[in-house]
Amino acid sequence: MIPKFLMNVLRLTTLAGVITCLSAVAADLPQYDDNQHLGVASCASGVCHGSVRERTGTAILQNEYVVWSRQDRHRVAYQTLLTDESRRIARNLGLENAHQADICLDCHADNAANRSARFQLDDGVGCEACHGGAEQYVSTHVDDANSRADNIAAGLYPLDNPVKRAELCLSCHLGTKDKMATHKIMGAGHPRLAFELDTFGVLQPAHYVVDEDYRQRKWSGDSMQVWLIGQTRSAMQTLSLIEQRLDTGKRFPELALFDCHACHHPMSDQRWQAGSGTGQAPGAVRLNDANFVMLLTMVQVLMPGEAQALHQQMKALHNAVASGGSVMSAVAALRQSVTRIETEAPARLNIRSANDLLNGIVAAGREGRYRDYVAAEQAVMAVDMLLSRTKRRDDHQSWLDEVYDAVSDEDAFEPFRLRAAFGRFKS
Numbered sequence: 135m136i137p138k139f140l141m142n143v144l145r146l147t148t149l150a151g152v153i154t155c156l157s158a159v160a161a162d163l164p165q166y167d168d169n170q171h172l173g174v175a176s177c178a179s180g181v182c183h184g185s186v187r188e189r190t191g192t193a194i195l196q197n198e199y200v201v202w203s204r205q206d207r208h209r210v211a212y213q214t215l216l217t218d219e220s221r222r223i224a225r226n227l228g229l230e231n232a233h234q235a236d237i238c239l240d241c242h243a244d245n246a247a248n249r250s251a252r253f254q255l256d257d258g259v260g261c262e263a264c265h266g267g268a269e270q271y272v273s274t275h276v277d278d279a280n281s282r283a284d285n286i287a288a289g290l291y292p293l294d295n296p297v298k299r300a301e302l303c304l305s306c307h308l309g310t311k312d313k314m315a316t317h318k319i320m321g322a323g324h325p326r327l328a329f330e331l332d333t334f335g336v337l338q339p340a341h342y343v344v345d346e347d348y349r350q351r352k353w354s355g356d357s358m359q360v361w362l363i364g365q366t367r368s369a370m371q372t373l374s375l376i377e378q379r380l381d382t383g384k385r386f387p388e389l390a391l392f393d394c395h396a397c398h399h400p401m402s403d404q405r406w407q408a409g410s411g412t413g414q415a416p417g418a419v420r421l422n423d424a425n426f427v428m429l430l431t432m433v434q435v436l437m438p439g440e441a442q443a444l445h446q447q448m449k450a451l452h453n454a455v456a457s458g459g460s461v462m463s464a465v466a467a468l469r470q471s472v473t474r475i476e477t478e479a480p481a482r483l484n485i486r487s488a489n490d491l492l493n494g495i496v497a498a499g500r501e502g503r504y505r506d507y508v509a510a511e512q513a514v515m516a517v518d519m520l521l522s523r524t525k526r527r528d529d530h531q532s533w534l535d536e537v538y539d540a541v542s543d544e545d546a547f548e549p550f551r552l553r554a555a556f557g558r559f560k561s
Contacts, residue, residue, distance in 0.1 A: 163305055164246070169267030169289040171246040173253035174199070174260040176272055183261075193351075198341040199261070205339040208259035211242040219323065226322035240313040241306035264302060266291035282351050294352035296360050300331050300367035307334070308371050309390075311378045317389035326394055326544070328508070331364025332357045333515040358483050358491075358523050361516065365432065366476040368425040373465050373472070376421075376451075380461060393420045395507050395544070421455055423448060424508035426468075428495075428516065431503075433475060435494045436482045444471050485524065492520040499556030505549040507541070514541050533559055 215232040244263035271288035307329035379388040
């Protein structure tokens with residue numbers, strides 16, 4: 135769910151090249167890199183990143199620390215662990231407290247093993263949690279003689295690369311084999327996680343400017359490319375989690391991979407309807423397939439020849455999970471299709487395809503394809519991005535307010551209300 139306090143904020147190169155670059159960039163996630171993490175204080179000097187005001191005449195603004203410390207919610211991630219709610223969650227999990235437990239610190243702080251004496255865990259998700267341990271690059275990354283590749287080789291994490299950025303964000307906002315907000319953790323009281331790469335990037339204050347110098351030194355694409363990459367990476371990570379955590383030999387597999395609202399709603403709320411999306415019978419516990427639903431809409435517009443096969447592979451995965459069939463075979467087939475989409479679809483993005491994607495998502499909404507809350511949430515974030523990309527946001531602001539309102543509370547979500555709202559979109 136998009137937090138209510140952020141709702142008002144929300145209102146306010148090709149991928150092939152990126153993948154080629156990745157062959158030379160096998161960066162570990164910052165939490166697990168080999169370099170020592172020096173702490174936020176190593177970046178906060180007024181002549182480095184701690185200037186109160188933006189600097190001109192330099193490649194960077196030099197006020198990055200101030201923006202992070204005053205405006206970025208990652209700054210308070212550790213402080214969240216000290217609240218009454220976190221103490222209650224820790225107690226329910228049998229932990230002494232939340233602020234010393236790795237299961238919590240892995241995402242609420244820079245929980246790297248290799249820390250300097252100046253490192254402060256209570257700085258939360260600080261500089262090196264995203265940019266990598268600074269031991270090797272802290273004294274050299276300001277040298278103009280050092281190339282971008284030199285800095286990355288020294289341990290700087292390539293956040294400008296949207297694929298690597300998505301992998302880093304998803305490591306906490308979705309999960310990995312090493313850390314995840316499991317059903318047990320959510321059962322103890324942790325909120326359900328939500329993520330969309332472009333939208334969540336917009337929500338946090340930017341501490342960089344994409345100017346000509348930035349474009350020359352780093353990858354830069356538009357919001358539609360970032361959205362597409364975020365969707366394909368989320369789908370890939372979901373498939374990996376299914377492989378790693380969906381052990382069909384257990385009586386109860388990792389339920390966090392399933393659609394929460396398939397079970398968590400009043401018995402009097404008869405939500406199930408027959409549909410072509412999953413092929414599941416009433417009462418089935420459905421996988422959370424929101425990213426795959428978005429991918430299907432995307433493929434129907436950008437790669438229509440692939441749509442039928444992708445749809446069948448999605449149904450095959452749902453059926454394998456429900457019936458105890460070959461989940462790994464279904465995952466492998468779907469991963470192959472997502473890889474092809476990730477490689478080929480970005481080259482088909484342009485202003486016309488942005489309009490077609492917008493109309494495709496709206497049409498799917500009119501058909502009632504977004505019955506599940508998480509898919510509805512992804513659809514609304516996508517239409518917001520696409521309206522902005524096509525410079526039509528002002529023309530549709532009242533309609534956008536209406537669809538945002540329809541997904542503002544996951545516990546009160548009414549799919550028929552959202553479907554009616556999509557029906558009122560004037561193309």
